[in-house]
Amino acid sequence: xxxxxxxxxxxxxxxxxxxxxxxxxxxxxxxxxxxxxxxxxxxxxxxxxxxxxxxxxxxxxxxxxxxxxxxxxxxxxxxxxxxxxxxxxxxxxxxxxxxxxxxxxxxxxxxxxxxxxxxxxxxxxxxxxxxxxxxxxxxxxxxxxxxxxxxxxxxxxxxxxxxxxxxxxxxxxxxxxxxxxxxxxxxxxxxxxxxxxxxxxxxxxxxxxxxxxxxxxxxxxxxxxxxxxxxxxxxxxxxxxxxxxxxxxxxxxxxxxxxxxxxxxxxxxxxxxxxxxxxxxxxxxxxxxxxxxxxxxxxxxxxxxxxxxxxxxxxxxxxxxxxxxxxxxxxxxxxxxxxxxxxxxxxxxxxxxxxxxxxxxxxxxxxxxxxxxxxxxxxxxxxxxxxxxxxxxxxxxxxxxxxxxxxxxxxxxxxxxxxxxxxxxxxxxxxxxxxxxxxxxxxxxxxx
Numbered sequence: 037x038x039x040x041x042x043x044x045x046x047x048x049x050x051x052x053x054x055x056x057x058x059x060x061x062x063x064x065x066x067x068x069x070x071x072x073x074x075x076x077x078x079x080x081x082x083x084x085x086x087x088x089x090x091x092x093x094x095x096x097x098x099x100x101x102x103x104x105x106x107x108x109x110x111x112x113x114x115x116x117x118x119x120x121x122x123x124x125x126x127x128x129x130x131x132x133x134x135x136x137x138x139x140x141x142x143x144x145x146x147x148x149x150x151x152x153x154x155x156x157x158x159x160x161x162x163x164x165x166x167x168x169x170x171x172x173x174x175x176x177x178x179x180x181x182x183x184x185x186x187x188x189x190x191x192x193x194x195x196x197x198x199x200x201x202x203x204x205x206x207x208x209x210x211x212x213x214x215x216x217x218x219x220x221x222x223x224x225x226x227x228x229x230x231x232x233x234x235x236x237x238x239x240x241x242x243x244x245x246x247x248x249x250x251x252x253x254x255x256x257x258x259x260x261x262x263x264x265x266x267x268x269x270x271x272x273x274x275x276x277x278x279x280x281x282x283x284x285x286x287x288x289x290x291x292x293x294x295x296x297x298x299x300x301x302x303x304x305x306x307x308x309x310x311x312x313x314x315x316x317x318x319x320x321x322x323x324x325x326x327x328x329x330x331x332x333x334x335x336x337x338x339x340x341x342x343x344x345x346x347x348x349x350x351x352x353x354x355x356x357x358x359x360x361x362x363x364x365x366x367x368x369x370x371x372x373x374x375x376x377x378x379x380x381x382x383x384x385x386x387x388x389x390x391x392x393x394x395x396x397x398x399x400x401x402x403x404x405x406x407x408x409x410x411x412x413x414x415x416x417x418x419x420x421x422x423x424x425x426x427x428x429x430x431x432x433x434x435x436x437x438x439x440x441x442x443x444x445x446x447x448x449x450x451x452x453x454x455x456x457x458x459x460x461x462x463x464x465x466x467x468x469x470x471x472x473x474x475x476x477x478x479x480x481x482x483x484x
Contacts, residue, residue: 042111091115275456286446288478311371318364330417345395359395425449
């Protein structure tokens, strides 16, 4: 009998782990090749994972709701073929490394090593303390490397299933290490007969929020937790700075209003402002390719393809970013069709993994909700994100050789956040002004 390993698949360059939502098969059940074995979820999309072979599910290595690194062995399928490998299957190392330096240095191999390396007495004692609770191999490795004591572990509230401590919990603890409230041992203990005045009572921890009568408590769903983690991680990773500009979009707006009905009749696609903005941003990225990039430690990776993500609100109130791949290679009709398709699939929860992968720049339209200015958070591992505000009619000074005049124009604010580690104010400002010029010089005589 041969045994086939089922690995957690790679689902995008910025995705390093996934949560197991549901196993469709149990141990001992028969399964066919390409039949759905389980469902997994990332901060981008949910996906079904098919079986790589026909046979019997010999072993399931992770439970539902557990977070698993990309490349880890998650199940074993026993087939009818002859085995060419050892009877015991050793899990492979993860194929993906996280951006965080700590997890880069940590092996994601399972703890089946028979002869562990020699540890100091401190680490040896620490290792024995880890056996009293369940920790994933990755979490154990980080705890050992950072020499987190058992008393410190007791202060960490686990966000995983059944209160399990995840790697995100460990990273959050490490980022605030040394800033925690005064320990119990350090607190002054007052005699029982005395009652401390209210002003002298120990302060509540920052993460302790009292609830009152009538308060509503809403538990975050899985997607909201992932979005929250993604946003916080982005702020920790990139040095955010935001620049603002104002653009006269009168010509663009009037042209779009004039042709949108005939555009729908001709192409069967709604012409919103989004495909027009994607067309303009794609041109600006061609002129300033350093904005179409990612950062890997001390290396700037300038992307060849221009893949523009568009932040899309879901009926649940959550957010997802479908991607228009090779956006600079489409005409306006092609972009409108792609945008409408992605939005429809996103709101119907029908996006494929390929629809949200490999974005190189993100566009978000905060004007949809009436906002004029914002400070958007970079969608890692990208280096910039552009927010477009609501279009408002305003009195504007128009300069001309014959003199200045005041006119009513349709104006829009642009807000761009970028990674100051690799993009300075000059480059960020120059890119933003390129977008402004393309908007203000829009060809309102173009055919559809």
